[in-house]
Amino acid sequence: MGVYAKKQPPANLVIRGARVVDPMEGIDAVVDVRIDAGTIALMGLDLDTNEHRVVDATGLVLAPAFVDPHVHLRTPGREDEETIASGTQAAAAGGFCAILAMPNTDPVVDSAATLGALLETAGREAEIPVGFLASITRGQRGDELTEMAELADAGAVAFSDDGVPVASAGMMRRALQYAAVTGRKLALHCEERTLSHDGHVHEGAVAAELGFAGYPSVAESVMVERDLALAEYEGQPIHLLHLSSAESVAALRRARDAGVAASGEVTPHHLVLTDDAVRSLDPNVKMNPPLRAETDRLALLDALRDGTIDAIATDHAPHALHEKDVPFEAAPFGVTGLETAFAVLHTRLVQPGLLPLETLLERMSAGPARIFGIDRPRVTPGATANLVLLDLAREWDVDPQSFKSRSRNSWLLGARLTGSVAMTIANGSVAFEQ
Amino acid sequence: MTSIRLVRDDLRPPGPPPRRHLLSVADLTRDDVQRLLGTARTFESALDREVKKLPTLKGRLVINLFYESSTRTSSSFELAAKRLSADTLTVKSAGSSVDKGESLKDTAQTLGAYDPDVIVIRHPQIGAPQLVARVTDAHVVNAGDGKHQHPTQALLDLYTIQQQFERLEGLHVAIVGDVLHSRVARSLMQAFELVGVRCTLVGPPALLPRGLDAEMTTDIGAIHDADVVYVLRMQQERMEAGANYVPSLREYAARWGVTPERLRPGQKVMHPGPMNRGVEIDPRVADSVDALVETQVRSGLVIRMAVLYDVLTGGPVGVRALAAAEVA
Numbered sequence: 001m002g003v004y005a006k007k008q009p010p011a012n013l014v015i016r017g018a019r020v021v022d023p024m025e026g027i028d029a030v031v032d033v034r035i036d037a038g039t040i041a042l043m044g045l046d047l048d049t050n051e052h053r054v055v056d057a058t059g060l061v062l063a064p065a066f067v068d069p070h071v072h073l074r075t076p077g078r079e080d081e082e083t084i085a086s087g088t089q090a091a092a093a094g095g096f097c098a099i100l101a102m103p104n105t106d107p108v109v110d111s112a113a114t115l116g117a118l119l120e121t122a123g124r125e126a127e128i129p130v131g132f133l134a135s136i137t138r139g140q141r142g143d144e145l146t147e148m149a150e151l152a153d154a155g156a157v158a159f160s161d162d163g164v165p166v167a168s169a170g171m172m173r174r175a176l177q178y179a180a181v182t183g184r185k186l187a188l189h190c191e192e193r194t195l196s197h198d199g200h201v202h203e204g205a206v207a208a209e210l211g212f213a214g215y216p217s218v219a220e221s222v223m224v225e226r227d228l229a230l231a232e233y234e235g236q237p238i239h240l241l242h243l244s245s246a247e248s249v250a251a252l253r254r255a256r257d258a259g260v261a262a263s264g265e266v267t268p269h270h271l272v273l274t275d276d277a278v279r280s281l282d283p284n285v286k287m288n289p290p291l292r293a294e295t296d297r298l299a300l301l302d303a304l305r306d307g308t309i310d311a312i313a314t315d316h317a318p319h320a321l322h323e324k325d326v327p328f329e330a331a332p333f334g335v336t337g338l339e340t341a342f343a344v345l346h347t348r349l350v351q352p353g354l355l356p357l358e359t360l361l362e363r364m365s366a367g368p369a370r371i372f373g374i375d376r377p378r379v380t381p382g383a384t385a386n387l388v389l390l391d392l393a394r395e396w397d398v399d400p401q402s403f404k405s406r407s408r409n410s411w412l413l414g415a416r417l418t419g420s421v422a423m424t425i426a427n428g429s430v431a432f433e434q
Numbered sequence: 435m436t437s438i439r440l441v442r443d444d445l446r447p448p449g450p451p452p453r454r455h456l457l458s459v460a461d462l463t464r465d466d467v468q469r470l471l472g473t474a475r476t477f478e479s480a481l482d483r484e485v486k487k488l489p490t491l492k493g494r495l496v497i498n499l500f501y502e503s504s505t506r507t508s509s510s511f512e513l514a515a516k517r518l519s520a521d522t523l524t525v526k527s528a529g530s531s532v533d534k535g536e537s538l539k540d541t542a543q544t545l546g547a548y549d550p551d552v553i554v555i556r557h558p559q560i561g562a563p564q565l566v567a568r569v570t571d572a573h574v575v576n577a578g579d580g581k582h583q584h585p586t587q588a589l590l591d592l593y594t595i596q597q598q599f600e601r602l603e604g605l606h607v608a609i610v611g612d613v614l615h616s617r618v619a620r621s622l623m624q625a626f627e628l629v630g631v632r633c634t635l636v637g638p639p640a641l642l643p644r645g646l647d648a649e650m651t652t653d654i655g656a657i658h659d660a661d662v663v664y665v666l667r668m669q670q671e672r673m674e675a676g677a678n679y680v681p682s683l684r685e686y687a688a689r690w691g692v693t694p695e696r697l698r699p700g701q702k703v704m705h706p707g708p709m710n711r712g713v714e715i716d717p718r719v720a721d722s723v724d725a726l727v728e729t730q731v732r733s734g735l736v737i738r739m740a741v742l743y744d745v746l747t748g749g750p751v752g753v754r755a756l757a758a759a760e761v762a
Contacts, residue, residue, distance in 0.1 A: 197674065205645040205647060207645065208646035211581030211582040211617055211620055281561035326538060327562045329559040329560055330559055
């Protein structure tokens with residue numbers, strides 16, 4: 001539902017010799033895949049090529065392409081940082097076949113008119129399908145609901161005030177009640193601002209030593225607890241954005257065990273880094289929620305493994321170079337991530353044996369698709385081709401010059417990663433090829 | 435102590451050995467500290483002469499770049515440079531292009547174009563000196579960055595204590611007050627650890643940083659055993675309105691104020707200034723013979739002379755500050 005992209009020529013391809021891995025279809029075998037006019041037509045050995053282009057994928061992995069439920073495309077308002085075109089190109093380069101864009105733009109996506117303009121632009125510019133969330137409250141100010149029903153009819157995939165919390169519990173309750181008539185989910189940024197107030201860094205040993213104002217874990221988890229309680233009371237589903245703390249994960253697990261329809265997501269940086277990285281004073285490790293302690297990181301990883309956390313989300317947040325080239329405290333929150341997400345998680349989690357490849361593939365594709373009611377990418381005959389071809393052995397250096405994104409505020413500049421995207425097929429068309 | 439690492443080393447061209455800076459006490463070794471204290475002592479004896487100017491840094495340019503108000507730090511850096519015959523230039527944010535919205539990076543690069551040997555910087559934000567070190571070719575001395583570090587203050591305090599007690603190791607210092615907002619406390623704690631001074635932090639619960647690996651208590655009685663009571667200023671300019679770190683300054687003074695009644699006879703008292711008399715320090719304490727406040731100011735001059743001399747000529751001061759390291 002509600003995902004838009006420009007028209008692309010449908011692919012006619014035979015992908016030969018790849019190890020096909022689709023955990024949801026229960027497949028992990030070397031088979032050839034033939035795509036006719038953008039649809040997976042045949043899978044098997046020694047396929048008739050049907051005069052298609054043959055891609056030799058020997059030694060590569062072919063998997064369902066990724067879905068990113070949390071991207072900031074900065075359009076409208078900050079097209080110098082990202083556009084729908086550049087953001088979707090970056091996503092395609094990262095192996096994504098669909099992304100969801102957050103509404104905290106300038107202006108905020110809080111009216112059918114603004115949303116309509118975005119959908120129209122996406123129809124012209126988007127390299128891969130992109131869906132748009134609309135805000136829960138007008139201007140994300142927290143005091144007045146948006147016209148959710150009209151926004152849903154106009155194509156909003158879900159609702160979120162991401163970037164800021166819905167501060168009032170009463171407003172959150174009204175939003176949950178009304179979202180029910182739209183059939184769309186609320187995606188919640190959980191932060192109790194009276195606890196996080198001017199915090200820049202996780203409240204803990206590193207902040208104490210360096211002198212940063214602390215942003216405690218409990219600022220997130222009390223809001224998670226509040227929203228889970230309200231979701232349970234109203235019997236409405238919610239999705240929890242960018243979880244960062246062990247307490248939040250524990251609350252989500254308890255609520256799910258009690259039957260609350262709640263889902264959660266985690267970012268690559270929260271799975272790989274801790275607040276120790278802040279010692280560098282590099283503004284490219286400044287994000288909201290902040291990097292937390294090692295115990296939090298391990299709890300997030302456990303929750304990702306056991307499925308308490310359903311999805312990996314990049315929270316790709318582009319910022320202009322000059323805005324990040326300032327002292328840490330003066331820099332805005334946020335880092336980019338679309339073009340490095342798979343590679344860094346493969347390098348830092350899968351290769352050391354901390355996370356099975358199948359789990360990573362599921363949490364980057366079927367997991368997020370399920371949360372937002374998007375058809376899950378699958379490797380099976382009859383399905384539209386939404387595929388990613390991965391070279392798990394290839395080593396590469398993260399070079400800011402090579403980013404498709406307009407911004408370079410990555411925490412991985414100069415890092416060496418193992419595993420790269422060789423080809424992305426989105427909605428039946430080749431969207432990226434190395 | 436973990437040293438501060440700069441991740442963005444890729445942005446710096448490779449080349450000659452790293453310039454020496456003084457960005458954080460965390461970058462110093464015990465030997466660095468001893469050498470700096472020794473150099474300061476040498477300069478102090480020179481200052482007893484009739485002509486107080488030394489030719490040591492003749493022809494060098496020291497720029498003081500101050501983004502926060504300061505009396506003693508900026509004046510002592512300026513005087514230190516002049517006593518060593520360096521040319522000095524003091525730029526304060528008020529009245530400069532900073533008022534027109536110029537970024538720190540651009541201001542630093544502009545001043546860097548004069549090829550200064552040293553840039554001394556004070557800035558309200560953590561990591562500003564690291565940024566200046568990255569974008570200029572000067573040796574950078576941190577004169578206070580936000581709540582992070584104030585290394586020359588820690589050195590001058592060590593110097594003061596050493597003059598008073600003729601030793602450092604084995605002494606006990608109680609730091610009292612607003613530790614949360616204090617770069618002085620952060621630098622001092624690291625310096626004390628280097629030289630073997632025991633340190634106890636005393637203050638109201640919300641002004642003691644959570645997660646700090648240190649001896650901490652809310653009981654003002656804990657100052658009793660200390661050789662030195664180090665009183666911190668209540669930094670109201672760094673406290674956001676309505677934060678309620680303490681119910682009132684009156685209650686703070688009653689509960690944690692350092693008064694003659696709370697001190698042993700002869701117990702030494704220090705304060706980095708400026709003092710809020712009647713809040714964190716009783717005026718009778720501030721004016722007593724056991725208060726070392728003026729000695730601290732005099733120590734500030736010779737320590738800053740030693741630091742300027744050391745970054746330009748001496749051994750390895752804080753070289754490790756710029757050792758490149760990968761994130762995570």
